């Protein structure tokens with residue numbers, strides 16, 4: 001079991017430890033604790049339902065950022081049979097914050113793109129915590145075009161705080177790289193499946209976030225600005241992030257209601273980090289289902305519908 | 321309750337104050353208002369381009385302008401606190417319902433669709449109305465088979481419209497594919513400032529991208545970058561000239577030469 005846990009997960013983790021201890025005693029034949037264990041497990045189930053059934057938006061943001069949450073490479077390991085990473089933007093350098101590759105999922109050829117935050121400290125630094133530079137977005141476009149050229153479905157797994165705000169990123173056209181991706185992804189002639197698996201951080205997410213179906217995992221979030229950023233700009237106080245998360249309406253359910261995402265992918269009880277295998281298997285089934293569905297639609301119609309879908313987003317008042 | 325601000329925010333200094341004499345924001349020169357207006361709000365001493373509103377751009381760039389899509393106004397769809405009040409305040413200040421005006425215009429002897437963002441309405445931020453009107457401008461240019469010109473001035477997305485404002489980036493950029501397919505030219509003009517969500521969508525996607533001198537142009541704001549990298553930013557960082565040097569712009573053109581430059585480009589595409 002994961003050792004890292006969030007404050008609101010604490011009662012659950014403590015109860016689990018207690019159950020584990022009792023199970024150990026039971027196994028060693030020290031005492032017959034069957035009834036007690038069953039009782040505690042029932043209690044655990046209720047506790048989980050209570051806590052996860054009434055999460056605030058801010059708690060959901062924290063779950064999306066959970067240090068033990070599965071990352072892109074974890075999903076690649078669980079979901080794909082073989083994966084060949086495709087490096088480099090062919091121009092400047094390979095950006096390790098975005099990983100691209102050719103994959104087979106249950107025998108189907110798929111091109112995968114995703115941000116990777118990195119698990120260990122060394123990995124996090126190498127991957128710039130999943131915050132990409134322009135060359136990352138250009139690498140993504142390179143493989144996306146490859147997918148389109150050969151009619152292979154494209155799957156984008158989004159998990160980033162945002163595109164990196166740095167000197168080199170600006171010098172090399174961060175805004176331009178994202179703009180071009182948004183425009184190009186909108187009309188690539190191949191099925192595109194986008195899943196927000198963790199953090200959907202603004203333009204950095206949208207840079208690999210335009211597709212035929214936009215799905216979000218149950219405890220992921222998607223926002224125009226981080227709650228901290230919003231709070232510090234509007235109220236000059238980053239500690240008001242919980243209020244900002246409420247105001248910005250960033251959760252999976254909010255996004256469905258706002259018409260921005262099409263589907264919510266359920267996670268194992270307590271979140272993907274509590275059972276990465278199960279989370280990955282649900283995600284894999286979703287991807288395969290969508291590939292099947294989208295492959296049945298002529299590609300011209302797919303592109304037309306994709307553009308129309310984004311054209312319809314937003315709410316305006318029209319005076320007559 | 322929520323959202324109480326600790327200190328009242330200082331009222332932002334007016335870009336162009338009232339009165340006969342105006343001090344240049346860059347060099348401090350005292351300028352005579354009438355002269356400054358005649359010079360299209362460019363400081364005669366240092367060339368600083370004062371920020372000007374959308375109507376001034378329309379009058380500088382066009383010979384005739386018939387407004388389109390004026391029937392759209394913003395909605396507080398997230399129920400964001402204080403949003404209506406802010407919209408109302410900027411409506412009173414600018415007479416605009418949102419941060420853009422669009423229309424069919426005559427420039428030289430060219431018919432074009434011209435959309436002008438307005439920095440003085442919510443910092444030119446892009447919410448659903450801006451996105452919708454840019455989209456409709458693109459479609460109008462396509463249907464009328466005339467070029468599209470967008471004058472950009474924006475600090476980015478409209479936070480109070482949350483994720484819907486982010487989606488305007490996709491709405492506008494996706495629609496530009498249709499204009500490109502129809503081979504209709506799109507000229508994007510970047511003014512001070514053009515950053516974040518607008519720069520990361522249609523502002524960057526012109527067939528020709530021109531900036532006014534000295535404009536702040538970029539993805540992230542300078543303060544965010546400084547806080548992230550914890551080092552001094554290079555001189556002139558994120559200015560038009562900096563972008564030009566790094567190969568990110570087609571041209572930098574001063575305001576008093578914008579109209580003739582546009583006519584030249586339109587002539588080029590027409591013949």
Ligand SMILES: [Zn+2]
Nearest residue numbers: 344347363366
């Ligand atoms: Zn001056």
